[in-house]
Amino acid sequence: MIMEHLPALQVVIPLLAAPICFLIPSNRLSGLFATLVSWIAFIIAIQLVMTTRDGSELHYSFGGWAPPWGIDYSVDTLNSYVLLIVSGIAAVVFPYSMTSIKREIPASHHRLFFTSMMLCMAGLLGMTITGDAFNLFVLLEISSLSSYTLISLGRDRRALTASFQYLIMGTIGATFILIGVGLLYALTGTLNMADLAVRISSIGESRTLQAAFTFLLVGFGLKLAMFPLHLWLPNAYAYAPSAVSAFIGSTATKVAVYALLRFLFTIFGVEFSFEAMQVHWLLMPLAVIAIMFASLVAVFQDGVKKVLAYSSVAQIGYMLLGISLFNITGLTATLLHLFNHALIKGGLFLTLGAIAYSVGSTSIENVKGLGKAMPYTMAAFVVGSLSLIGVPLTVGFISKWYLILASLEKGYWPLTIIILISSLIAVIYIWRIVESAYFHPRPEGSKAVQEAPLGLLIPVWVLIGSNVYFGVQSKLSIELATIAATSLMGGAN
Amino acid sequence: MGFSPDDLIILALAIPLLSAVGIFLASPWPNIREGVTLAGSLLLFVTVASLLPTVLAGGRPNWELAEMLPGLTLSFTVEPLGMMFAMVAATLWPINSLYSIGYMRTNNEGNQTRFYLFFAVALSSVMGIAFSGNLLTLFVFYEALTLSTYPLVTHAGHAKARDAGRVYLGILISTSIGLLLPAIIWVWHLTGTTDFVAGGILKGHIDGPLLTLLAALFIFGIGKAAVMPIHKWLPAAMVAPTPVSALLHAVAVVKAGVFSVVKVIAYIFGLDILASAPSIDWLLGAACFTVVVASIIALQQDNIKRRLAYSTIGQLSYVVMGALILAPLSLVGASLHIVAHAFGKITLFFAAGAIYTASKKTDVSQLNGIAKRMPITMAAFSIGALSMIALPPVAGFLSKWYLLLGASQTDQYLAMGVIVLSTLLTAGYFVPIIYAAYLKDEDADQKRDHGEAPLLMVVALSLTACGTVLLFFFPEVPLALAQSVGVITP
Numbered sequence: 001m002i003m004e005h006l007p008a009l010q011v012v013i014p015l016l017a018a019p020i021c022f023l024i025p026s027n028r029l030s031g032l033f034a035t036l037v038s039w040i041a042f043i044i045a046i047q048l049v050m051t052t053r054d055g056s057e058l059h060y061s062f063g064g065w066a067p068p069w070g071i072d073y074s075v076d077t078l079n080s081y082v083l084l085i086v087s088g089i090a091a092v093v094f095p096y097s098m099t100s101i102k103r104e105i106p107a108s109h110h111r112l113f114f115t116s117m118m119l120c121m122a123g124l125l126g127m128t129i130t131g132d133a134f135n136l137f138v139l140l141e142i143s144s145l146s147s148y149t150l151i152s153l154g155r156d157r158r159a160l161t162a163s164f165q166y167l168i169m170g171t172i173g174a175t176f177i178l179i180g181v182g183l184l185y186a187l188t189g190t191l192n193m194a195d196l197a198v199r200i201s202s203i204g205e206s207r208t209l210q211a212a213f214t215f216l217l218v219g220f221g222l223k224l225a226m227f228p229l230h231l232w233l234p235n236a237y238a239y240a241p242s243a244v245s246a247f248i249g250s251t252a253t254k255v256a257v258y259a260l261l262r263f264l265f266t267i268f269g270v271e272f273s274f275e276a277m278q279v280h281w282l283l284m285p286l287a288v289i290a291i292m293f294a295s296l297v298a299v300f301q302d303g304v305k306k307v308l309a310y311s312s313v314a315q316i317g318y319m320l321l322g323i324s325l326f327n328i329t330g331l332t333a334t335l336l337h338l339f340n341h342a343l344i345k346g347g348l349f350l351t352l353g354a355i356a357y358s359v360g361s362t363s364i365e366n367v368k369g370l371g372k373a374m375p376y377t378m379a380a381f382v383v384g385s386l387s388l389i390g391v392p393l394t395v396g397f398i399s400k401w402y403l404i405l406a407s408l409e410k411g412y413w414p415l416t417i418i419i420l421i422s423s424l425i426a427v428i429y430i431w432r433i434v435e436s437a438y439f440h441p442r443p444e445g446s447k448a449v450q451e452a453p454l455g456l457l458i459p460v461w462v463l464i465g466s467n468v469y470f471g472v473q474s475k476l477s478i479e480l481a482t483i484a485a486t487s488l489m490g491g492a493n
Numbered sequence: 494m495g496f497s498p499d500d501l502i503i504l505a506l507a508i509p510l511l512s513a514v515g516i517f518l519a520s521p522w523p524n525i526r527e528g529v530t531l532a533g534s535l536l537l538f539v540t541v542a543s544l545l546p547t548v549l550a551g552g553r554p555n556w557e558l559a560e561m562l563p564g565l566t567l568s569f570t571v572e573p574l575g576m577m578f579a580m581v582a583a584t585l586w587p588i589n590s591l592y593s594i595g596y597m598r599t600n601n602e603g604n605q606t607r608f609y610l611f612f613a614v615a616l617s618s619v620m621g622i623a624f625s626g627n628l629l630t631l632f633v634f635y636e637a638l639t640l641s642t643y644p645l646v647t648h649a650g651h652a653k654a655r656d657a658g659r660v661y662l663g664i665l666i667s668t669s670i671g672l673l674l675p676a677i678i679w680v681w682h683l684t685g686t687t688d689f690v691a692g693g694i695l696k697g698h699i700d701g702p703l704l705t706l707l708a709a710l711f712i713f714g715i716g717k718a719a720v721m722p723i724h725k726w727l728p729a730a731m732v733a734p735t736p737v738s739a740l741l742h743a744v745a746v747v748k749a750g751v752f753s754v755v756k757v758i759a760y761i762f763g764l765d766i767l768a769s770a771p772s773i774d775w776l777l778g779a780a781c782f783t784v785v786v787a788s789i790i791a792l793q794q795d796n797i798k799r800r801l802a803y804s805t806i807g808q809l810s811y812v813v814m815g816a817l818i819l820a821p822l823s824l825v826g827a828s829l830h831i832v833a834h835a836f837g838k839i840t841l842f843f844a845a846g847a848i849y850t851a852s853k854k855t856d857v858s859q860l861n862g863i864a865k866r867m868p869i870t871m872a873a874f875s876i877g878a879l880s881m882i883a884l885p886p887v888a889g890f891l892s893k894w895y896l897l898l899g900a901s902q903t904d905q906y907l908a909m910g911v912i913v914l915s916t917l918l919t920a921g922y923f924v925p926i927i928y929a930a931y932l933k934d935e936d937a938d939q940k941r942d943h944g945e946a947p948l949l950m951v952v953a954l955s956l957t958a959c960g961t962v963l964l965f966f967f968p969e970v971p972l973a974l975a976q977s978v979g980v981i982t983p
Contacts, residue, residue: 392633404675408682420671427666439655472559
């Protein structure tokens with residue numbers, strides 16, 4: 001009975017739990033409640049992955065209204081895979097945030113924080129699971145609005161400008177998406193994705209269709225921080241509270257990439273997107289520039305969070321590069337990197353949160369000497385960094401392997417070189433931080449530093465540990481990514 | 494005991510790791526901690542030695558750890574070359590541990606737990622490299638070795654150590670990720686396998702200039718082999734405590750490099766396909782160049798450890814050269830040289846560390862008359878030096894003999910000339926040290942009155958010096974292993 005409602009419950013539970021969370025009078029209970037909900041969401045996602053990992057699809061029609069009239073939730077391997085990423089990260093970040101926000105956010109705002117986190121999660125999960133283009137826009141707005149709130153909660157006053165900047169850019173992006181969806185509706189008279197796909201394939205040359213495509217591409221490009229639309233990202237990640245950086249940094253852009261994939265491959269179809277519009281020749285140079293430019297900029301940042309933020313822009317470049325290679329291996333690489341990068345950046349941002357908790361700041365200057373003062377936190381940072389660089393036995397290596405293999409399969413060896421060079425630049429920007437932590441004493445006059453509490457260390461090591469676990473036992477992620485990539489590529493043939 | 498050869502592989506990988514855990518747990522009690530190191534190293538020696546009869550009899554034990562990528566497993570196979578490399582490392586680890594204890598305690602080095610811990614992890618990586626059954630496994634443990642030795646290189650923690658660490662990590666990581674990794678993925682893309690198979694796997698998949706390019710990616714990508722210009726990390730690594738330079742940067746790490754080169758040439762390319770590659774002589778030329786130039790640079794070094802480091806660079810390229818001469822006999826020579834050079838060079842480093850510990854002297858020019866005060870150390874040093882020069886009756890002679898035979902077999906006159914020339918150069922940078930130590934009078938302004946280094950260190954260097962001589966008289970086991978490297982067994 002409950003099994004057949006799982007797709008709906010995935011979104012409805014956190015959505016309904018959010019206001020309840022706000023009504024709970026105690027901060028602590030509200031945090032525990034949020035954690036519980038995130039775990040339930042994670043369990044549901046695992047269930048959905050189990051049922052769809054053989055490539056089958058689940059459908060759920062809200063209120064019994066059959067699609068294309070009612071809102072339809074459809075779950076295939078790709079959806080459930082992204083749901084797993086989002087809810088899995090949430091399940092680690094929520095309990096972490098109960099400790100981490102104590103020193104970052106005034107107690108009066110704690111319930112607001114949990115409520116917004118829950119809404120953000122509900123929005124992201126909804127965007128991923130929905131089979132309705134307009135519904136996707138609505139849920140995108142839910143997640144975006146709550147993330148503007150969350151970023152503005154950062155204790156640095158610059159968080160306010162960062163949040164405002166993101167609000168402006170995000171709203172422009174959302175508007176573009178809305179226009180795109182509107183044009184599609186005007187053209188086809190439907191909002192259901194499957195229905196859209198069928199109708200679009202029968203439309204020939206159409207200026208409206210091309211306009212819709214472009215609006216959607218730019219809109220999602222803004223949300224996923226595609227170069228040069230990434231300007232909002234570094235500040236937003238750098239000044240948000242640590243738990244927020246970890247959650248948004250490892251899920252929001254991933255879901256936007258998912259949505260882009262859904263539109264490019266499922267709705268517009270391979271034929272239109274790649275053959276008529278030649279979108280890969282747009283994505284490839286942008287991806288290459290993102291990879292090189294953002295990596296280089298990361299080298300010159302003074303704050304560790306900024307380093308990681310720019311590195312994220314470069315990593316998004318990897319994902320777009322995988323799409324632009326336009327073969328199954330490349331798409332598999334993109335999907336694998338969604339999963340792997342969530343683990344990497346989630347783990348690293350959580351580590352930074354632990355540092356911020358104990359030291360108060362995460363500038364490179366303030367990280368000095370932490371190798372001795374916070375051995376377990378810094379060890380986690382080193383492992384996470386190795387994964388970011390792509391050292392074998394970590395998930396970063398798996399992504400890189402597939403991406404390079406895809407570029408070789410296409411015979412685009414200059415891309416291979418670019419991927420390798422950017423990995424080496426990653427060594428430089430990461431090792432600056434590691435050296436700062438291990439080869440310098442604590443700055444003069446700084447207070448004694450204590451190792452982070454277990455409430456932070458356990459979530460940190462869960463994510464960092466899964467970097468290693470899934471780096472060796474990569475069967476699950478590779479299998480899901482391959483099935484999803486094959487169905488995306490094959491969907492139009 | 495009832496361990497099958499396959500189980501022994503697991504043990505060989507696990508024992509050093511478990512030792513590392515034990516070392517960590519025993520950190521408050523230095524004597525127990527060092528006990529763990531010694532026990533672990535002896536156990537590892539016994540384990541590896543018990544694999545030997547199986548491999549000599551033609552057995553190829555193997556073990557699969559996990560499927561890392563679809564169709565690509567972390568798997569281990571023991572073949573003669575790997576057996577030989579593992580045996581060298583496992584034999585020298587216990588001796589080196591004795592030496593480390595003497596060195597670290599006498600010199601009051603800090604962070605000793607970290608030192609022994611990463612040492613054990615490095616040894617586990619070495620076992621992984623030696624027994625790797627495919628390129629992926631080799632690469633995984635190759636990187637693990639780089640990373641686990643980084644804290645050892647930068648042990649002192651001062652700015653100089655940090656800078657040396659940058660060079661070390663920078664060169665080793667950038668060559669391995671930038672050149673070796675794409676080469677491996679390329680092989681995988683071409684053949685759908687990365688397994689080490691006697692006779693090679695590339696036949697029929699690639700030819701012409703691309704084949705040469707792939708070989709170059711491997712030879713320069715395996716930065717640990719220190720073929721010029723990828724050699725700067727080795728002198729940089731000399732900032733480490735001497736036991737690290739001795740076991741890791743004269744034996745384990747650098748041998749992992751040349752071992753990988755030989756393994757790739759014998760088991761991925763195969764000698765005959767590589768012989769057909771155009772301009773492959775250029776790679777041989779790079780190795781020859783390294784041999785000569787490294788020796789010339791060694792001549793000019795006054796710091797003992799730096800002179801030894803450049804000597805190592807030259808000697809490593811002998812192995813690369815031996816593999817690239819592409820004759821079965823030179824392959825035997827290359828494989829034997831891995832063993833011979835290991836024993837000789839570790840003796841030399843042990844002696845250098847003993848001299849430093851007893852007298853705080855680090856330069857060649859300070860060694861006048863030191864043999865009177867440290868007779869055993871200098872005797873061992875002389876034996877090591879003879880092995881480097883390749884005179885009988887020490888081990889270095891054997892390997893060079895086979896290298897020459899192989900070179901003459903394929904009419905590689907350049908290689909033959911280089912071997913002869915570098916023998917002279919090697920004599921040029923070692924004989925003056927021996928001469929000064931034995932025949933010159935001690936400088937008048939001698940500040941310290943000292944004798945031999947602590948007993949543990951003297952014992953260690955005597956053992957390796959004896960080993961160098963014994964290898965000459967009883968070369969049966971390494972020779973048998975070397976002769977079956979790359980031989981296609983049914």
